[in-house]
Amino acid sequence: MSRIVKQLVFGVVLGVFVISHQDSSGKMRAEIVRSEPQAKKILGNQPAKPSAKEHPGKAAYTKYCLVCHQANGSGVPGMFPPVGKGSWAGKDPKELVLIITKGLNGKIEVNGEVYKSAMPAQSQLTDQEIADVLTYIRSDFGNNFGAVSVDLVKKVRSGK
Numbered sequence: 046m047s048r049i050v051k052q053l054v055f056g057v058v059l060g061v062f063v064i065s066h067q068d069s070s071g072k073m074r075a076e077i078v079r080s081e082p083q084a085k086k087i088l089g090n091q092p093a094k095p096s097a098k099e100h101p102g103k104a105a106y107t108k109y110c111l112v113c114h115q116a117n118g119s120g121v122p123g124m125f126p127p128v129g130k131g132s133w134a135g136k137d138p139k140e141l142v143l144i145i146t147k148g149l150n151g152k153i154e155v156n157g158e159v160y161k162s163a164m165p166a167q168s169q170l171t172d173q174e175i176a177d178v179l180t181y182i183r184s185d186f187g188n189n190f191g192a193v194s195v196d197l198v199k200k201v202r203s204g205k
């Protein structure tokens with residue numbers, strides 16, 4: 046065979062290969078689409094498995110506190126005090142509500158470390174969020190203190 050003929054034959058074979066492949070993949074896609082409703086029928090329209098239940102205060106903590114007090118509640122030595130074990134999380138809940146609504150500044154000692162810093166008031170939080178976030182830090186990060194109720198937050202906020 047001359048080179049030209051060989052190249053021609055190769056070209057044709059390649060062309061047929063490409064076309065047949067496009068065909069079969071097209072068909073395959075159609076089959077997958079068709080089988081989806083069937084799969085749903087077999088499996089049922091099950092909702093996605095709910096993830097392990099998260100404490101309602103975790104969302105507020107992540108949004109309003111984590112930036113300073115850190116994801117694990119450790120704080121940053123010398124700058125932001127911890128909210129975990131040995132912190133003020135176990136103090137009188139009224140005092141904790143005031144820290145959130147009024148902020149805190151001045152020299153304080155937490156877990157043997159001195160802080161001379163300032164926490165801005167987090168008064169944008171709703172009463173519910175304050176109750177949730179305080180309950181969260183009191184029951185996580187190695188703490189085991191009682192919940193803080195919305196009623197208490199309301200009372201402290203209204204100055205009663």
Ligand code: HEC
Nearest residue numbers: 109110113126127132133134149150151160161162163164
């Ligand atoms: C901008 C940084 C910042 C944010 C945001 C912040 N804090 Fe603080 N927090 C501080 C600082 C700084 C102090 C210590 C203030 C001082 O030195 O007088 C503090 C003190 C505290 C204390 C008392 C001391 C201790 O660590 O036990 C608690 C409790 C506390 N914060 C909880 C929270 C909670 C809950 C939130 C979120 C709603 C929050 N903080 C948001 C910076 C922050």
